[in-house]
Amino acid sequence: NAGVTQTPKFRVLKTGQSMTLLCAQDMNHEYMYWYRQDPGMGLRLIHYSVGEGTTAKGEVPDGYNVSRLKKQNFLLGLESAAPSQTSVYFCASSYGFRGGGETQYFGPGTRLLVL
Amino acid sequence: KNQVEQSPQSLIILEGKNCTLQCNYTVSPFSNLRWYKQDTGRGPVSLTIMTFSENTKSNGRYTATLDADTKQSSLHITASQLSDSASYICVVSDKGFGNEKLTFGTGTRLTIIP
Numbered sequence: 511n512a513g514v515t516q517t518p519k520f521r522v523l524k525t526g527q528s529m530t531l532l533c534a535q536d537m538n539h540e541y542m543y544w545y546r547q548d549p550g551m552g553l554r555l556i557h558y559s560v561g562e563g564t565t566a567k568g569e570v571p572d573g574y575n576v577s578r579l580k581k582q583n584f585l586l587g588l589e590s591a592a593p594s595q596t597s598v599y600f601c602a603s604s605y606g607f608r609g610g611g612e613t614q615y616f617g618p619g620t621r622l623l624v625l
Numbered sequence: 626k627n628q629v630e631q632s633p634q635s636l637i638i639l640e641g642k643n644c645t646l647q648c649n650y651t652v653s654p655f656s657n658l659r660w661y662k663q664d665t666g667r668g669p670v671s672l673t674i675m676t677f678s679e680n681t682k683s684n685g686r687y688t689a690t691l692d693a694d695t696k697q698s699s700l701h702i703t704a705s706q707l708s709d710s711a712s713y714i715c716v717v718s719d720k721g722f723g724n725e726k727l728t729f730g731t732g733t734r735l736t737i738i739p
Contacts, residue, residue: 514668552629552714552729553669569726600668613659616668 512536514617516601522623523591531586531620533601541604542584543568543614544576546597553600559584591624598622627652629717629730637736642705646733648698648715656718660689660700663712663732672700672713702735710737 517532533542540561545553555568559578573595575587584603588595598621602614629650638644650658657676661669673682673689675698681690686703702709712732719726 550731552731554729555727602668613671613674616670618668619666 514601514603514615516599516617516620518620519618520621520623522625523588524625525592527591528587528589529591529622530588531599531601531622533584533586533603533617534582535584535601535603535615536582537603537605537615538581539603539605539615540581541606541612542578543602543604544574544584544586545600545602546570547600547619548597556586556599588622591622593624596622596624627717627719627726627728629715629728631713631715631730631733633733634731635734635736637738638705640705640707640737640739644702644705644735646700646702646713646715646735648700648717648730650696650698650715650717650728650730652696652717652719652728654719655693655696658689658691658698659716659718659727660687660698661714661716663714665711669714705737707737707739710735 514535543558544556547553554570557576559565562581565576577585598619600619601617604612604614606612632647659674660672663669675682675691688701691698712734714732715730
């Protein structure tokens with residue numbers, strides 16, 4: 511049982527390049543989330559999904575897109591990376607109702623540097 | 626605007642000592658409050674979740690308290706160990722109309738020295 515895994519662990523991009531971050535969970539969770547963590551700020555929700563085939567915007571969705579084609583996977587895409595997207599990205603998953611007391615399980619994070 | 630403030634920003638204590646971390650929030654309407662532990666370079670790990678009706682919850686050497694009237698929470702660590710060195714994040718969930726929203730604090734960085 512690997513829990514929540516993220517690929518890649520670290521990536522350097524040039525401004526304007528695109529990339530996809532992959533999140534996978536093996537706990538059969540319905541809900542999945544993408545957060546970013548920046549120095550001096552709390553984690554901020556980018557996008558989330560309440561089930562296979564669904565996605566919704568979070569607090570800071572601009573510049574990102576997501577897809578949930580399979581229940582166990584949640585992809586975060588950057589179409590044209592900007593230096594402001596330099597951050598650590600965390601994926602999380604949970605069983606049920608979003609924020610309703612259900613524990614969120616986090617992945618190890620992806621460090622992204624945009625030059 | 627919902628806010629979660631944690632204090633102190635950082636704390637250094639000797640191994641074996643106790644410590645208490647604070648969390649004040651202005652989140653309405655309140656649903657639950659969580660404490661997470663985040664080791665350097667890792668994702669956050671849940672320690673406790675407390676709803677409105679709970680005023681204390683323990684997880685091993687970690688004990689969280691909640692005062693919903695004053696909108697304050699604390700995390701008490703007993704007999705600290707080197708492995709307790711981490712950031713501790715307070716997270717508050719609101720229960721507004723529609724989807725709930727989590728507001729994350731910026732964390733307290735705790736360093737345990739031998």
